Amino acid sequence: MMPLLHIDDLWVAYNGRGPNQPVQNMLHGISLSIQRGERVAIIGESGAGKSLLTMAIINLLQEGAFIRQGKIEFEDQVLNQLTPEALRLIRGRRIGMVFQDPMTNLNPLLTIEQQLVQCIRSHRRISYQDARTIALHKLRLVHIPAPESRLLQYPHQLSAGQRQRVTIAMALSLEPALIIADEPTSALDVTMQAEIMHLLNHLCQSNGVALLFVSHDLGLVAQHTDRSLIMYAGRIVEDGPTASLINDAQHPYTQGLIKALPQHSRPGSRLYQIPGQMPLPQQVGPGCAFAPRCPYTTERCLQQIPAPQGPGGHQASCHLLASDAAGDSHMGHTGGSL
Amino acid sequence: MTQPLLQLEQVSKSFYTRPTAPYELFRWRRPARLSAVEQLDLTVYRGETLCVVGESGCGKSTMARLVMGLLHPDEGQINYAGQRIDHLKRHDRLAYRRRMQMIFQDPYTALNPRLTVLHCLLEPLLYHQPQLTEQEALEQVFQQLLAVGIDPALGQRFPHQLSSGQRQRLNIARALSVKPEFIVADEPLSALDVSIQAQILNLLQDTANQQNLTFLFFTHNLAVVEHIADRVAVMYEGRLCELTSSRNLFKHPRHPYTQALLEAMPQLTTSPQQGAKLMGDVPSRLQRPLGCSLQDRCPYANERCRHQVPTLFSHTDGGQTACHALQEGRIKP
Numbered sequence: 001m002m003p004l005l006h007i008d009d010l011w012v013a014y015n016g017r018g019p020n021q022p023v024q025n026m027l028h029g030i031s032l033s034i035q036r037g038e039r040v041a042i043i044g045e046s047g048a049g050k051s052l053l054t055m056a057i058i059n060l061l062q063e064g065a066f067i068r069q070g071k072i073e074f075e076d077q078v079l080n081q082l083t084p085e086a087l088r089l090i091r092g093r094r095i096g097m098v099f100q101d102p103m104t105n106l107n108p109l110l111t112i113e114q115q116l117v118q119c120i121r122s123h124r125r126i127s128y129q130d131a132r133t134i135a136l137h138k139l140r141l142v143h144i145p146a147p148e149s150r151l152l153q154y155p156h157q158l159s160a161g162q163r164q165r166v167t168i169a170m171a172l173s174l175e176p177a178l179i180i181a182d183e184p185t186s187a188l189d190v191t192m193q194a195e196i197m198h199l200l201n202h203l204c205q206s207n208g209v210a211l212l213f214v215s216h217d218l219g220l221v222a223q224h225t226d227r228s229l230i231m232y233a234g235r236i237v238e239d240g241p242t243a244s245l246i247n248d249a250q251h252p253y254t255q256g257l258i259k260a261l262p263q264h265s266r267p268g269s270r271l272y273q274i275p276g277q278m279p280l281p282q283q284v285g286p287g288c289a290f291a292p293r294c295p296y297t298t299e300r301c302l303q304q305i306p307a308p309q310g311p312g313g314h315q316a317s318c319h320l321l322a323s324d325a326a327g328d329s330h331m332g333h334t335g336g337s338l
Numbered sequence: 339m340t341q342p343l344l345q346l347e348q349v350s351k352s353f354y355t356r357p358t359a360p361y362e363l364f365r366w367r368r369p370a371r372l373s374a375v376e377q378l379d380l381t382v383y384r385g386e387t388l389c390v391v392g393e394s395g396c397g398k399s400t401m402a403r404l405v406m407g408l409l410h411p412d413e414g415q416i417n418y419a420g421q422r423i424d425h426l427k428r429h430d431r432l433a434y435r436r437r438m439q440m441i442f443q444d445p446y447t448a449l450n451p452r453l454t455v456l457h458c459l460l461e462p463l464l465y466h467q468p469q470l471t472e473q474e475a476l477e478q479v480f481q482q483l484l485a486v487g488i489d490p491a492l493g494q495r496f497p498h499q500l501s502s503g504q505r506q507r508l509n510i511a512r513a514l515s516v517k518p519e520f521i522v523a524d525e526p527l528s529a530l531d532v533s534i535q536a537q538i539l540n541l542l543q544d545t546a547n548q549q550n551l552t553f554l555f556f557t558h559n560l561a562v563v564e565h566i567a568d569r570v571a572v573m574y575e576g577r578l579c580e581l582t583s584s585r586n587l588f589k590h591p592r593h594p595y596t597q598a599l600l601e602a603m604p605q606l607t608t609s610p611q612q613g614a615k616l617m618g619d620v621p622s623r624l625q626r627p628l629g630c631s632l633q634d635r636c637p638y639a640n641e642r643c644r645h646q647v648p649t650l651f652s653h654t655d656g657g658q659t660a661c662h663a664l665q666e667g668r669i670k671p
């Protein structure tokens with residue numbers, strides 16, 4: 001079966017600041033595919049290139065950034081070769097977006113009704129009344145109390161959680177095949193976060209919508225996604241089913257991330273810490289990006305970029321996994337302790 | 339542990355809305371009152387780490403500022419080591435500034451962008467101990483930098499040349515440089531990435547253990563709380579809901595709000611969790627309902643909850659909760 005979204009060897013770069021400045025690579029050969037109805041998480045620290053990747057998918061890169069190489073296929077179309085007009089038919093209609101900050105995402109000068117109806121009518125030729133009915137229905141779906149009166153209100157009159165629900169309603173209003181949610185809960189509180197995650201997850205599952213979920217929090221996505229991708233400095237270092245990735249992480253970076261969470265150490269004990277910090281994607285050396293912080297670094301790691309290894313659906317990019325004998329003895333098993 | 343260091347007694351603080359646009363000046367309207375902290379009773383004992391948990395807007399930062407004397411309470415009093423410290427004159431406050439220090443949330447805005455790392459640490463040191471010679475002060479600064487894991491070779495750098503982890507280390511070094519006994523930390527981890535969070539958390543714990551510091555730690559991250567806290571105070575809408583030892587709180591949460599918070603905490607398991615326990619939104623602070631602030635979101639709310647504000651009462655194990663349903667036995671404790 002053809003995947004819904006397939007990205008093949010995507011390189012995104014920024015133009016150099018001056019005339020003689022070299023081009024800076026931000027994404028280094030990203031490959032991924034999402035099946036219909038699948039829920040996928042992209043996890044990484046800030047600056048790893050998560051948001052850049054989502055923006056590249058819908059071709060909303062900011063000025064100076066461009067797709068250097070690679071192909072983004074979505075429903076038999078190559079997104080990065082489409083004209084702006086053709087792209088506009090896909091954005092919103094086939095691919096819905098939920099952004100981080102619901103306040104800056106909604107237009108403060110329009111009522112909720114105007115925004116939702118505008119969004120629906122710009123893609124479908126239907127009457128205002130019909131569009132309003134759809135909008136009302138979507139608002140009910142996201143559990144907004146008293147949706148009729150909410151339609152007449154402006155974004156600032158809603159609470160942060162309700163605003164995010166409206167964005168989700170808007171993303172769902174045209175029945176897209178894929179929803180990209182870029183840190184949809186980081187502006188929200190813990191109790192609201194749980195509710196929004198639950199809602200987003202439930203709606204995508206019941207409507208068969210694929211979900212690409214971007215987050216920095218492994219714990220948050222653990223229960224809500226089928227597959228997770230770990231990004232580090234512009235590369236995907238591990239890709240696997242969420243359960244197997246958490247219980248049996250293969251890449252040293254993933255192992256470190258999981259061990260560093262306070263949830264998994266005894267209260268009061270010292271936490272595992274990954275020394276140093278993530279390099280900027282444009283400053284990565286010739287070898288593995290994680291090599292300077294990795295406890296198992298060898299000469300080869302500094303020289304050569306590792307290729308994804310591993311059985312079936314769970315792959316990690318690490319040299320230690322290739323030389324299996326050495327790999328087994330070096331890499332501790334995190335699975336048991338979790 | 340038994341000696342109280344900081345005591346808040348019935349502390350309240352309110353803010354008033356101001357006209358936000360010029361035309362509002364011409365419309366007569368009574369300023370609305372937002373009560374940020376209401377009749378708060380809390381004691382911090384010497385040598386313990388007390389975590390205050392709550393959602394954004396529940397009054398955590400106001401409380402931190404009240405303790406540090408950056409705000410003055412409207413009612414109630416704050417005692418530190420037996421002395422009353424609210425409404426102190428600037429000069430009298432100085433002695434306490436040295437004994438209590440604060441670590442702020444955003445490591446970048448808390449640093450002066452025009453001071454180098456060295457100057458940033460020298461300034462408080464020389465201000466509080468003017469008798470030090472420059473040589474002695476510099477030596478102390480270098481020691482402090484090494485203690486928090488910053489290479490002293492970075493001494494001539496400005497904050498914008500440091501990474502966020504290094505900046506937060508510098509903030510911690512600055513707070514520790516005057517050798518305080520009490521540290522107020524207002525969300526010191528929330529601006530940091532996961533792998534850096536672990537580094538900073540370890541550093542805070544090490545310093546607390548080595549120097550026998552007392553910590554008042556404000557956060558919304560329950561995993562961090564479970565890791566470092568001796569006792570936990572849960573706040574909702576400016577009031578305390580539950581105050582108990584960390585172990586009891588996580589093993590046996592009593593208050594409906596605490597239970598919902600723990601339920602909402604992201605777990606690193608793939609087994610499905612129940613949905614959120616609380617429905618609805620945090621009520622507007624400007625139109626606070628009578629009675630318990632949780633009444634609209636609480637499944638146990640009854641007529642009494644809508645009219646009477648619950649006060650803290652003690653359980654047999656020393657934990658305290660403010661909930662009518664618990665007190666009347668409508669919820670099994």
